[in-house]
Amino acid sequence: xNGNLLKNIFVQTQNAKSFITAMxxxxxxxxxxxxxxxxxxxxxxxTTAARFFSAQEGWTxxxxxxxxxxxxxxxxxxxxxxxxxxxKRKKPCFEAIVARLEDDxxxxxxxxxxxxxxxxxxxxxxxxxxxxxxxxxLVGEKxxxxxxxxxxxxxxxxxxxxxxxxxxxxxxxxxxxxxxxxKLSAAQGKRIEEAAEGDFRLVVRDIxxxxxIMIASGHNDPNDDVIKRALAQGLRGN
Amino acid sequence: xxxxxxxxxxxxxxxxxxxxxxQVKNMLRDFVKRGEIERIATGLYKYRGxxxxxxxxxxxxxxxxxxxxxxxxxxERLSGAARPxxxxxxxxxxxxxxLRKIDKYHWRLVKDPGPDAPVNTxxxxxxxxxxxxxxxxxxxxxxx
Numbered sequence: 001x002n003g004n005l006l007k008n009i010f011v012q013t014q015n016a017k018s019f020i021t022a023m024x025x026x027x028x029x030x031x032x033x034x035x036x037x038x039x040x041x042x043x044x045x046x047t048t049a050a051r052f053f054s055a056q057e058g059w060t061x062x063x064x065x066x067x068x069x070x071x072x073x074x075x076x077x078x079x080x081x082x083x084x085x086x087x088k089r090k091k092p093c094f095e096a097i098v099a100r101l102e103d104d105x106x107x108x109x110x111x112x113x114x115x116x117x118x119x120x121x122x123x124x125x126x127x128x129x130x131x132x133x134x135x136x137x138l139v140g141e142k143x144x145x146x147x148x149x150x151x152x153x154x155x156x157x158x159x160x161x162x163x164x165x166x167x168x169x170x171x172x173x174x175x176x177x178x179x180x181x182x183k184l185s186a187a188q189g190k191r192i193e194e195a196a197e198g199d200f201r202l203v204v205r206d207i208x209x210x211x212x213i214m215i216a217s218g219h220n221d222p223n224d225d226v227i228k229r230a231l232a233q234g235l236r237g238n
Numbered sequence: 239x240x241x242x243x244x245x246x247x248x249x250x251x252x253x254x255x256x257x258x259x260x261q262v263k264n265m266l267r268d269f270v271k272r273g274e275i276e277r278i279a280t281g282l283y284k285y286r287g288x289x290x291x292x293x294x295x296x297x298x299x300x301x302x303x304x305x306x307x308x309x310x311x312x313x314e315r316l317s318g319a320a321r322p323x324x325x326x327x328x329x330x331x332x333x334x335x336x337l338r339k340i341d342k343y344h345w346r347l348v349k350d351p352g353p354d355a356p357v358n359t360x361x362x363x364x365x366x367x368x369x370x371x372x373x374x375x376x377x378x379x380x381x382x
Contacts, residue, residue: 051301061303
């Protein structure tokens with residue numbers, strides 16, 4: 001996808017680091033209801049971070065659906081928690097999930113697109129978090145914060161709320177070094193960050209272009225002129 | 239088991255000779271190396287437990303299920319497995335009827351058997367043998 005100019009690796013941005021730090025804190029805070037919320041606008045890397053860490057750590061990952069009813073949600077959770085056969089009614093589903101989580105208290109559940117969850121389904125999650133005390137990470141857009149804050153009983157059980165912000169200059173420097181092997185100065189990193197307006201995809205595009213210009217012009221170091229040309233090409237939509 | 243000394247272990251299994259007690263110390267050093275116990279001070283150890291590391295295959299399967307529609311590059315980036323390893327496993331899954339290739343780059347999960355990674359151990363073993371005999375070296379990843 002990147003040609004061979006950039007390494008195809010997952011670079012942990014500040015947002016990704018905040019995600020894993022909060023989750024590890026929650027794992028340590030055993031014995032109390034542990035709801036976590038990760039929110040931010042689309043394109044900030046919430047889902048990528050959730051998928052990456054769920055896969056690496058072996059957490060249970062479940063994606064909410066727009067049409068989710070309480071029963072549908074419970075059945076999807078049963079399936080993800082390897083309850084076989086999946087019960088057809090709410091009560092046995094709920095009981096099966098509780099039994100499974102009590103058997104394996106190290107389980108961590110990541111619920112992506114959680115802003116689609118209805119208020120009543122959110123209450124079910126609160127009950128499950130209360131009874132089982134396993135960490136529940138709810139990942140979604142800003143709406144999830146409103147939904148959780150609206151219900152005091154849910155908000156009071158929320159251990160941590162982490163906002164996914166725009167990409168920082170530090171992230172740009174780190175990405176350039178890890179993916180492209182470029183050592184940029186702080187000022188150059190800031191310049192790229194400002195040009196991308198916090199969008200990570202644009203940063204990737206700009207770094208790739210810097211690398212291309214360096215190869216074409218035979219430069220070994222990314223000087224200010226190279227950065228300027230790369231950003232100017234970006235603005236032209238090339 | 240909490241904090242302990244090598245002598246406590248040697249006494250518990252009734253080892254009295256110096257050479258035997260030395261063996262206990264050496265064994266503890268191996269445990270420290272693989273992270274099962276932690277050396278908290280000179281001659282003082284703490285049991286941490288052995289964490290089972292997830293295999294690349296499990297990570298790839300988890301990512302396949304969470305993405306549903308994906309490219310091999312995405313799975314490679316997030317799993318940390320080498321591209322040939324990813325493609326090998328994706329083709330295995332395609333053969334089992336779990337995945338379908340929808341165009342040159344995109345794959346889709348068409349049958350979801352659940353969180354446990356489906357694996358044809360006989361086939362994976364055979365592929366491993368083929369790699370070994372072909373002398374293909376891998377820097378990252380692996381099917382087991």
